[in-house]
Amino acid sequence: MATLTAEQQRIQRRTSTRREIKRNVWAYVFISPFYILYTVFGIFPLLYGLWLSFHVWDGISPMRWVGAENYSRLLFDDIWWKAVYNTIWLFFAATVPQLMLALLLAFIINMPSLRGKDFFRAAYFMPIVASAVAVSLIFGSLFGQRYGILNYVLGFVGLGPIDWLGSAKWLKPSIAIVTIWQWTGYSMILFLAGLQSINQELYEAARVDGARTRHIFRHITLPLLRPVILFQVILSIIGAMQNFDVPVMLAGGTQSSAPGGTDRAGLVSMVLIYWTAFKYTQFGYAAAMAFILFILIVTFSLLYNRWQGRNPTD
Numbered sequence: 001m002a003t004l005t006a007e008q009q010r011i012q013r014r015t016s017t018r019r020e021i022k023r024n025v026w027a028y029v030f031i032s033p034f035y036i037l038y039t040v041f042g043i044f045p046l047l048y049g050l051w052l053s054f055h056v057w058d059g060i061s062p063m064r065w066v067g068a069e070n071y072s073r074l075l076f077d078d079i080w081w082k083a084v085y086n087t088i089w090l091f092f093a094a095t096v097p098q099l100m101l102a103l104l105l106a107f108i109i110n111m112p113s114l115r116g117k118d119f120f121r122a123a124y125f126m127p128i129v130a131s132a133v134a135v136s137l138i139f140g141s142l143f144g145q146r147y148g149i150l151n152y153v154l155g156f157v158g159l160g161p162i163d164w165l166g167s168a169k170w171l172k173p174s175i176a177i178v179t180i181w182q183w184t185g186y187s188m189i190l191f192l193a194g195l196q197s198i199n200q201e202l203y204e205a206a207r208v209d210g211a212r213t214r215h216i217f218r219h220i221t222l223p224l225l226r227p228v229i230l231f232q233v234i235l236s237i238i239g240a241m242q243n244f245d246v247p248v249m250l251a252g253g254t255q256s257s258a259p260g261g262t263d264r265a266g267l268v269s270m271v272l273i274y275w276t277a278f279k280y281t282q283f284g285y286a287a288a289m290a291f292i293l294f295i296l297i298v299t300f301s302l303l304y305n306r307w308q309g310r311n312p313t314d
Contacts, residue, residue: 053287063284070288080289082264083272084296086172090247090268091240094176099236101180102187103229109188110195121192124185132182136249139178140165143250165250168263175266178246183239187232194228195221234301241297244270269293 021028053070055063074080109120127135142149143164151161164174198221206216251266252258259275260267269289277286 049287049290052284053291055284057283058281059283066284070285071292073285074288074292079264079267080269080272083260083267083269086247086260086264086266087241087243087268089172090176090179090243091237093172094179095183095236095240097176098180098184099187099233102184103191105184105188106191106195109192121189124188126185127182128186130182132245133249135178135182136246139174139181140250143174166262168261168265171251171261171265175247175250178250179243182246183236187236190228190232191225194225198224230305233304237300237304238297241293241300242270243268244274247271248274 052063054065054067056066056070057063105124108114109117114120141147145151145161145163145166148164150164154161162170164170202220202224203216206220211219247260247266247268248271251261251271258264259271259279270293273286273289273293276282276289
């Protein structure tokens with residue numbers, strides 16, 4: 001058999017590639033809408049936002065290149081770090097309790113002896129269906145200082161009224177309460193799906209061997225549920241860092257004169273980005289904030305992923 005020269009091999013590979021493309025051309029045509037839409041609405045805005053973060057632009061005048069000035073400015077921006085602190089505070093005060101409560105509810109609903117499981121699943125999941133703006137408006141009425149139901153209950157038991165939305169002390173807990181109420185059912189459904197995917201024969205074998213409930217939970221349930229927990233925690237980190245609707249509504253709305261309410265207690269990162277871009281028309285500076293927030297989200301997600309890898313549940 002004759003050996004092909006290097007040039008002949010290149011020609012053969014080129015011909016084979018053209019033949020393969022021609023044979024699969026319709027497959028490429030049918031999948032192209034996804035890649036076109038992803039490029040237009042995904043990759044292009046991301047790259048354009050990164051380019052914008054190195055400029056000063058008010059949305060009308062020509063852009064002016066400033067290099068890394070926007071990023072260096074962020075390092076000494078007290079308002080930005082206040083927003084980052086509030087965002088992280090709300091994650092630990094709202095998201096962590098929400099996940100723990102959701103896991104507990106999932107275990108209760110998964111119990112074989114519980115009746116009306118479909119009702120409880122629907123009831124707990126229902127808050128996530130409602131608009132965050134509508135939920136915020138309803139809770140804004142409940143948190144009212146003079147006519148709110150919560151203060152009425154406190155007065156009924158002999159306690160004084162609380163300025164839930166007007167004081168820096170209580171604004172963040174109010175946002176945390178709404179977040180827990182709205183997202184617990186969603187997390188519960190994911191945990192419940194993970195629990196129901198566990199083979200029941202493992203539990204039966206453990207009980208035959210004399211294992212107690214806490215040992216079954218620790219050595220069977222948690223290790224097998226670990227991928228679901230990891231997935232939901234990372235989703236919760238992303239969601240908490242991008243929280244916008246509830247904080248902005250409870251802190252006075254987009255027309256408020258002071259973003260974040262009293263002492264900027266409700267000012268989270270996404271609210272500050274919105275205010276910087278669309279109120280102060282500093283689009284380049286807002287783009288730099290968005291990319292720093294992106295880095296924070298990736299960092300927290302990777303740290304949790306690595307922590308889970310080094311601390312397996314066994």
